[in-house]
Amino acid sequence: MSDTCAIDDSPFFNVPKTNSFAGLPTDFYTRLPTTPLKAPKLVHANPLVGSSVGLSSEQLLTQRFLDVVSGNAPLPGGDTLAAVYSGHQFGVWAGQLGDGRAHLLGEVAGERGCWELQLKGAGPTPYSRRGDGRAVLRSSIREYLASHAMAGLGIPTTHALALVSAQDYVMRETLETAAVVARMAPSFIRFGSFEHWAARNAPQNLTALADYVIERFYPECLISESGVADTPDQRYVRLLREVVRRTAKLMAQWQLVGFCHGVMNTDNMSILGLTLDYGPYGFMDAFDAKHICNHTDAQGRYAWHAQPAVAHWNLYQLANSLHVIVSDAEALREALDTFEPTFLEAMQTKLSLKLGLGAWQHGDEVLIDDLWSLMQENRADFTLTFRQLAHAPGLGHADLARVVQDLGGTVSQDIAPFIDLFIDREAASAWLERYRQRVQADGALEKGARIDSMLSVNPLYVLRNYLAQRAIEEAQNGDFSEVGRLFEVLKDPFSYQAGRDAYAAQPPAWATKIEVSCSS
Ligand code: AMP
Ligand code: MG
Numbered sequence: 001m002s003d004t005c006a007i008d009d010s011p012f013f014n015v016p017k018t019n020s021f022a023g024l025p026t027d028f029y030t031r032l033p034t035t036p037l038k039a040p041k042l043v044h045a046n047p048l049v050g051s052s053v054g055l056s057s058e059q060l061l062t063q064r065f066l067d068v069v070s071g072n073a074p075l076p077g078g079d080t081l082a083a084v085y086s087g088h089q090f091g092v093w094a095g096q097l098g099d100g101r102a103h104l105l106g107e108v109a110g111e112r113g114c115w116e117l118q119l120k121g122a123g124p125t126p127y128s129r130r131g132d133g134r135a136v137l138r139s140s141i142r143e144y145l146a147s148h149a150m151a152g153l154g155i156p157t158t159h160a161l162a163l164v165s166a167q168d169y170v171m172r173e174t175l176e177t178a179a180v181v182a183r184m185a186p187s188f189i190r191f192g193s194f195e196h197w198a199a200r201n202a203p204q205n206l207t208a209l210a211d212y213v214i215e216r217f218y219p220e221c222l223i224s225e226s227g228v229a230d231t232p233d234q235r236y237v238r239l240l241r242e243v244v245r246r247t248a249k250l251m252a253q254w255q256l257v258g259f260c261h262g263v264m265n266t267d268n269m270s271i272l273g274l275t276l277d278y279g280p281y282g283f284m285d286a287f288d289a290k291h292i293c294n295h296t297d298a299q300g301r302y303a304w305h306a307q308p309a310v311a312h313w314n315l316y317q318l319a320n321s322l323h324v325i326v327s328d329a330e331a332l333r334e335a336l337d338t339f340e341p342t343f344l345e346a347m348q349t350k351l352s353l354k355l356g357l358g359a360w361q362h363g364d365e366v367l368i369d370d371l372w373s374l375m376q377e378n379r380a381d382f383t384l385t386f387r388q389l390a391h392a393p394g395l396g397h398a399d400l401a402r403v404v405q406d407l408g409g410t411v412s413q414d415i416a417p418f419i420d421l422f423i424d425r426e427a428a429s430a431w432l433e434r435y436r437q438r439v440q441a442d443g444a445l446e447k448g449a450r451i452d453s454m455l456s457v458n459p460l461y462v463l464r465n466y467l468a469q470r471a472i473e474e475a476q477n478g479d480f481s482e483v484g485r486l487f488e489v490l491k492d493p494f495s496y497q498a499g500r501d502a503y504a505a506q507p508p509a510w511a512t513k514i515e516v517s518c519s520s
Contacts, residue, residue: 034071035123071122078106087192087267098127192267246273358444
């Protein structure tokens with residue numbers, strides 16, 4: 001099939017694009033072109049994401065595609081712009097921010113709705129402040145792989161379509177090279193987009209934004225629960241309630257894979273409840289409830305245990321902004337109050353599944369709290385504790401190896417059994433005994449079904465920092481193959497992948513020295 005032929009039938013290239021965001025008042029954005037890069041090279045393109053906008057695997061490899069996702073040519077039929085927003089950073093009002101290094105190219109129709117295509121790192125915009133509008137290869141690899149990892153885990157996220165490297169130099173702490181991530185989401189609107197117009201006391205723009213978000217993404221908020229004709233106020237309250245619900249559920253999902261976002265500023269909070277703006281994030285290795293993944297977050301504002309409360313605080317800022325156009329403060333407060341019960345219910349439901357229990361029973365909170373304490377005291381590996389619980393006979397590696405060997409199998413050297421994750425094996429055994437009794441009393445699932453069910457919700461492979469770091473270091477030396485291998489592993493994080501045990505292993509000693517910090 002010729003290059004042109006492949007391109008010709010792609011809606012991505014040929015169907016006229018819209019950019020509904022550009023239909024908002026013109027002070028929401030600035031139209032401007034991207035700034036081309038030197039010798040851009042496609043490092044990786046995501047066929048799963050590509051297919052959602054009608055791109056075949058072959059089309060992802062064409063020069064025409066590379067030109068668009070590197071920002072060296074406009075999206076045919078697109079309407080390129082950078083959006084303005086504001087936000088609270090580390091709890092402090094930061095004033096105007098905006099797409100300082102992001103360009104929205106336009107909207108591409110897919111089978112399951114419209115996707116905005118945005119380039120991150122394609123040059124400066126009027127909102128760059130003192131920044132250069134670029135992103136370095138290191139942080140771009142991290143965003144590319146993390147969005148893919150989250151999608152594999154079934155966690156709402158923006159998606160990465162392509163990763164492009166270039167030869168342009170970018171000054172950070174040292175000289176690095178530039179890269180671009182082409183990412184997609186139904187919308188990149190943030191809590192900070194609302195805060196921006198509230199701070200400027202611009203109710204017309206707030207109304208325009210809220211109406212746009214409701215019409216496109218929350219049409220259910222147009223209809224009142226009672227069927228009685230209601231006011232725009234009530235629609236906006238319903239919008240807040242829905243954003244609260246999605247955000248609370250997202251927090252439960254983050255907490256239960258040990259994901260730390262790192263920079264939960266209000267400008268990084270998606271109005272659609274997606275994981276947005278991957279910077280100094282981290283999937284926890286050794287469990288520490290106070291784990292801080294962002295080296296610059298000295299106070300631990302965004303530590304793992306703080307994330308749900310921060311999300312609630314961020315929603316409070318969103319509610320405050322909506323208060324400019326909603327007079328009924330009590331109704332906004334009630335919507336905010338749904339955060340905690342929604343979060344707790346999502347945690348309970350998911351924890352029951354993770355532990356292979358039937359419905360939540362009185363006393364389960366004690367069993368689970370004791371597991372968190374045990375993990376904390378032993379700095380047990382987050383991912384493997386939950387994963388290995390499914391096969392927890394209480395045998396350590398040596399005994400297990402003998403038993404399995406007798407049965408003609410082998411035990412991985414890399415993936416420690418449950419009991420070996422704890423230094424205090426006695427305490428871990430005692431907890432296991434209580435857990436066994438709870439499972440037996442439950443009897444909701446027979447053993448095989450319970451194990452299968454647990455394995456389907458507890459991932460074996462997550463994007464551990466050291467895995468990303470190894471791929472980055474190799475990429476910085478010109479070898480991108482590890483990015484591709486990690487991509488394959490993370491595609492299906494719940495299934496055991498023969499020959500890839502090393503990707504499930506706990507970090508080597510050097511990993512503790514990895515430091516990741518804000519915007520790069
Ligand atoms: P972040 O911490 O990546 O969410 O970015 C916070 C703000 O700084 C956003 O408005 C970004 O667009 C902006 N920003 C971050 N890095 C750069 C950069 N290299 N050039 C321009 N703006 C940037
Ligand atoms: Mg951001």
